[in-house]
Amino acid sequence: MTEILNGEAHRPGRIEVVCGSMFSGKTEELIRRMKRANFARQKVEIFKPAIDTRYSEDNVVSHDQNSIRSTPIESSGSILLLASDIDVVGIDEAQFLDNGLVEVCNELANRGVRVIVAGLDMDFKGVPFGPIPALCAIADEVTKVHAICVKCGALAYVSHRLVANDKRVLLGEQDEYEPLCRDCYQKAISQEK
Ligand SMILES: Nc1ncnc2c1ncn2[C@@H]1O[C@H](COP(=O)(O)OP(=O)(O)O)[C@@H](O)[C@H]1O
Numbered sequence: 001m002t003e004i005l006n007g008e009a010h011r012p013g014r015i016e017v018v019c020g021s022m023f024s025g026k027t028e029e030l031i032r033r034m035k036r037a038n039f040a041r042q043k044v045e046i047f048k049p050a051i052d053t054r055y056s057e058d059n060v061v062s063h064d065q066n067s068i069r070s071t072p073i074e075s076s077g078s079i080l081l082l083a084s085d086i087d088v089v090g091i092d093e094a095q096f097l098d099n100g101l102v103e104v105c106n107e108l109a110n111r112g113v114r115v116i117v118a119g120l121d122m123d124f125k126g127v128p129f130g131p132i133p134a135l136c137a138i139a140d141e142v143t144k145v146h147a148i149c150v151k152c153g154a155l156a157y158v159s160h161r162l163v164a165n166d167k168r169v170l171l172g173e174q175d176e177y178e179p180l181c182r183d184c185y186q187k188a189i190s191q192e193k
Pocket residue numbers: 020021022023024025026027028029061062063064146147148149150179
């Protein structure tokens with residue numbers, strides 16, 4: 001009985017955050033949780049910021065090309081309008097959304113919705129990114145995932161930008177970013193100075 005009550009179909013309203021650097025498996029983990037909820041016959045809906053058009057305009061796609069249908073949104077307020085009657089709401093690339101996302105997630109969780117948010121914890125300068133730090137603070141559960149440092153094989157903690165561009169938002173992949181551990185990141189940025 002306890003097993004059934006704790007299963008995918010009987011979760012109370014809650015906020016789960018999956019965060020980390022680029023290539024750390026955030027999108028794969030989000031897709032995994034959403035697919036399991038779907039198997040449990042939960043009504044699921046995934047949202048992503050409309051600006052993230054890297055692989056697809058209306059799918060969330062991982063670096064390994066796993067994908068799941070999603071709805072592009074311009075701002076966090078759209079989620080409340082589009083998620084009525086949904087059991088599990090997923091949000092990918094949440095670092096690009098406005099700070100209103102924090103209240104939207106609280107509101108959904110208070111209504112009994114399970115909310116799973118995936119996003120970058122830090123930008124390329126190592127600065128906390130958008131609404132993610134505040135979401136970590138109010139979350140019921142935070143999962144920090146790690147890529148592998150491409151220089152030394154340790155656990156990576158940040159996404160190092162490989163191209164000269166100081167804008168905070170710059171969509172990209174392996175040609176623009178590499179995941180590095182703290183030591184390798186310090187060495188990389190001191191060589192750039
Ligand atoms: N340096 C790396 N460390 C770990 N995984 C990597 C690395 N480079 C590429 N990958 C691939 O990225 C996949 C994770 O992709 P994804 O879930 O889209 O990550 P994220 O959403 O965190 O950027 C891994 O399963 C792996 O195949």
